[in-house]
Amino acid sequence: MTRDRTVPLHTIPKGSRVLIMEVPEGKGKSQLIRLGILKGEFIRCLERLPGGTMVIEKNRREIAIGMTLAKSIFVAYTKNNGAEETAKKKHA
Amino acid sequence: MPEHIDHHKHPTAIPIVAETLHPKVALVGNPNVGKSVIFNFLSGLYVDVSNYPGTTVEFSKGRFGEYEIYDTPGVYGISAFSAEENVTRDVVLEADAVLNVVDSVHIERDLFLTQQLIDMGKRVSVILNFNDELERQGIVIDTEQLSLSLGAPVFQTSAVRKTGFDKLETAIVDARRGRIDPALHTKLHSMLTEVGSEAEALLILEGDESLAQKHGVHAGNERENLYIERRNRVNLIVSSVFSETKTRARISTLLGRWAVNIWTGVPMLLLALYIIYLFVGKLVAVDVVNITEKHLGNEIWEPWIRSVVTHFIPLNSWLGTLLVGEFGVISMTVTYLLFLLLPLVVAFYLALSFMEDSGYLPRLATLVDRSLNAIGLNGSAIIPIILGFGCVTMATITTRILGSEREKTIATTILQFAIPCSAQIAVVAALLAGAGFGAMIIYSVTIFAVFVAIGTILHHTLPGESSPLLIDLPPMRIPRLDNIVRKTTFRSYGFMKEATPWFFAGAFAIGIMQITGMLVVWQNLLAPIVTGWLQLPREAATAFVMGLVRRDFGAAGLYALALTPYQVVVALVTITLFVPCVASLMVMLKERGVKEALIIWFSTWIGAFAVGGIVSQILI
Numbered sequence A: 001m002t003r004d005r006t007v008p009l010h011t012i013p014k015g016s017r018v019l020i021m022e023v024p025e026g027k028g029k030s031q032l033i034r035l036g037i038l039k040g041e042f043i044r045c046l047e048r049l050p051g052g053t054m055v056i057e058k059n060r061r062e063i064a065i066g067m068t069l070a071k072s073i074f075v076a077y078t079k080n081n082g083a084e085e086t087a088k089k090k091h092a
Numbered sequence B: 001m002p003e004h005i006d007h008h009k010h011p012t013a014i015p016i017v018a019e020t021l022h023p024k025v026a027l028v029g030n031p032n033v034g035k036s037v038i039f040n041f042l043s044g045l046y047v048d049v050s051n052y053p054g055t056t057v058e059f060s061k062g063r064f065g066e067y068e069i070y071d072t073p074g075v076y077g078i079s080a081f082s083a084e085e086n087v088t089r090d091v092v093l094e095a096d097a098v099l100n101v102v103d104s105v106h107i108e109r110d111l112f113l114t115q116q117l118i119d120m121g122k123r124v125s126v127i128l129n130f131n132d133e134l135e136r137q138g139i140v141i142d143t144e145q146l147s148l149s150l151g152a153p154v155f156q157t158s159a160v161r162k163t164g165f166d167k168l169e170t171a172i173v174d175a176r177r178g179r180i181d182p183a184l185h186t187k188l189h190s191m192l193t194e195v196g197s198e199a200e201a202l203l204i205l206e207g208d209e210s211l212a213q214k215h216g217v218h219a220g221n222e223r224e225n226l227y228i229e230r231r232n233r234v235n236l237i238v239s240s241v242f243s244e245t246k247t248r249a250r251i252s253t254l255l256g257r258w259a260v261n262i263w264t265g266v267p268m269l270l271l272a273l274y275i276i277y278l279f280v281g282k283l284v285a286v287d288v289v290n291i292t293e294k295h296l297g298n299e300i301w302e303p304w305i306r307s308v309v310t311h312f313i314p315l316n317s318w319l320g321t322l323l324v325g326e327f328g329v330i331s332m333t334v335t336y337l338l339f340l341l342l343p344l345v346v347a348f349y350l351a352l353s354f355m356e357d358s359g360y361l362p363r364l365a366t367l368v369d370r371s372l373n374a375i376g377l378n379g380s381a382i383i384p385i386i387l388g389f390g391c392v393t394m395a396t397i398t399t400r401i402l403g404s405e406r407e408k409t410i411a412t413t414i415l416q417f418a419i420p421c422s423a424q425i426a427v428v429a430a431l432l433a434g435a436g437f438g439a440m441i442i443y444s445v446t447i448f449a450v451f452v453a454i455g456t457i458l459h460h461t462l463p464g465e466s467s468p469l470l471i472d473l474p475p476m477r478i479p480r481l482d483n484i485v486r487k488t489t490f491r492s493y494g495f496m497k498e499a500t501p502w503f504f505a506g507a508f509a510i511g512i513m514q515i516t517g518m519l520v521v522w523q524n525l526l527a528p529i530v531t532g533w534l535q536l537p538r539e540a541a542t543a544f545v546m547g548l549v550r551r552d553f554g555a556a557g558l559y560a561l562a563l564t565p566y567q568v569v570v571a572l573v574t575i576t577l578f579v580p581c582v583a584s585l586m587v588m589l590k591e592r593g594v595k596e597a598l599i600i601w602f603s604t605w606i607g608a609f610a611v612g613g614i615v616s617q618i619l620i
Helices: A027-034 A081-091 B035-043 B083-094 B104-119 B131-136 B143-150 B165-174 B182-195 B198-205 B209-215 B223-241 B251-259 B262-312 B318-324 B332-357 B360-373 B379-390 B392-401 B405-418 B422-435 B437-461 B481-516 B518-533 B540-549 B551-556 B565-577 B582-592 B594-619
Strands: A003-008 A017-022 A042-048 A054-058 A061-065 A074-078 B024-029 B060-064 B067-071 B097-103 B123-129 B139-141 B154-156 B242-244 B470-473
Touching (some): A027 B104, A061 B360, B024 B035, B024 B104, B035 B060, B035 B097, B035 B165, B083 B198, B083 B392, B097 B165, B104 B123, B104 B131, B104 B143, B104 B223, B123 B165, B143 B154, B143 B223, B154 B165, B182 B198, B251 B360, B262 B332, B262 B360, B262 B422, B318 B481, B332 B360, B332 B379, B332 B422, B332 B481, B360 B379, B360 B470, B379 B392, B379 B405, B379 B422, B392 B582, B405 B437, B405 B565, B405 B594, B422 B437, B437 B565, B437 B594, B481 B518, B518 B540, B540 B565, B551 B565, B565 B594
Parallel strands (some): B097 B123, B123 B154
Antiparallel strands (some): A003 A074, A017 A042, A017 A074, A042 A054, A054 A061, A061 B470, B060 B067, B139 B242
């Protein structure tokens, strides 16, 4: 797995698929976990609105995340991430 | 899976046959999974079905055969994170069996709650709803495997086609305890001996403070670990039962995406607003109301009731004035309620229901999120704001969905100040239409400026932080007409039922004030402000008196006055910002507490006359 760098979620461009590296601690974390947004999961950016409100896709579901929250979620770009996800699923 | 657990060792295993006369069955599920449709089918009662996560805060109760059925607000999990979760938690804790309604297309999300219900040791049946969507989206779910993995029976339904509903009774009877992770089971045991209820033991382990207090134990700090384990377990189950045969972009998916893109979303929003304007603002507020109010009300109802009443009571007696005079309790109020307000309220709720059921509303919240951040709110606050244009009272209740006290305060203040309700908008629009385009612009800009100013000031002065947006966007769907019609009927009826007594009370109070000469006293009291500072005729003070009772009542009082276009603007700005109606004040007292509510209430007095006066001094 080749990781380029870890960046906050609100900076990633539309269409990119990323791996979640870190989610913020606190009350919001439980809600994120319930929605399936946790470390080690892949998500895709469907839309990045001006100002940084993000719409992401996770297994056919669309989730909107406000800028202040997206800022504290760290993600990594991956190369060949499509193949990687398949590999991860098989492994699971 | 090698994890059969002998439940009978538990000191307080829930009896398989409930001991109560009417076993309690809770319908539990994520938002927008069709719980309410199933509830309606079972209980034969209509409840509000909504497509926005979190608008149904109250739960409903019905009867199905020997069972008591409880509908609960949609939640993603059961903890004490929100008012919805509190309600759902309490209902689940009391329930003898749980029908867990699951969106077939999104089982990965929904099964988290399912597994939590199972971990709570509740008797559960899983209802896989939206069965019809699976085929359309090329998804196959191995229900037998799913039932094995969960250890609970699984049934398939389509709430849209109403298929599979015949099996719901079997689902209630067959509900049983599912498989709990052995590691979790061990952890639960120690807490269980202290607490006595498996369900409560789990929630306490997951950090539920109020339940921990109730039992005098310390809340656990295991929430995160338990959640991650549960999430992983669910992912594993999903990967073994879920397969997708084809993927294709559907037009509804595309529409949903366009709605949250700035280049396509803003035009869509403008289009939506324009359609709403054409429908509510033009067709109903002008054409329909012209017929109903002028014709049915002023020309038919009022002369008729006046002639009937004056047979018995002279028109110029005090009772005559009270009943059928200028502010007559039965003449004007009935016209106003039935022939002006009702058509508008219905039109408004139709538009809102359509936006809700189509899945557009949460996307709108996403689109406006960043703009609302500027006034200390997040996108979800668009819901109470939009509802406020319908009824400020209802919107004030809806501020409960907001994530923090801070946001609730900001939203409530904005609602009470700067959002005119539908009935008021109608009167405002009618008066502005007469005053010309320029008046309309000045009015809108002023109100909007106040809206932004209040939000910005509160955002920068209130301590704490606002919560960020985090919402699941339900799929865009073509709303079902019957749902929209029923929802509109239900809401309009609810509103009229709630509002009507206040209208009569208001008319009665005004009538009494007119007879006793109090109206003149009031006008004299406000006269220096109204004539000197606002530069309006002294009769406008009457409108403000009426505004105390209901906002729209106040605006309607301006109809009768001969005002110049600029005077119209000043009067409308003042009356819009002026104190909310009695009903919304009551709700605000309940929701925000006496101190905060009264601060907001008195601020609107000062704010309304200050801003109105400034506009007047500039314009006139």
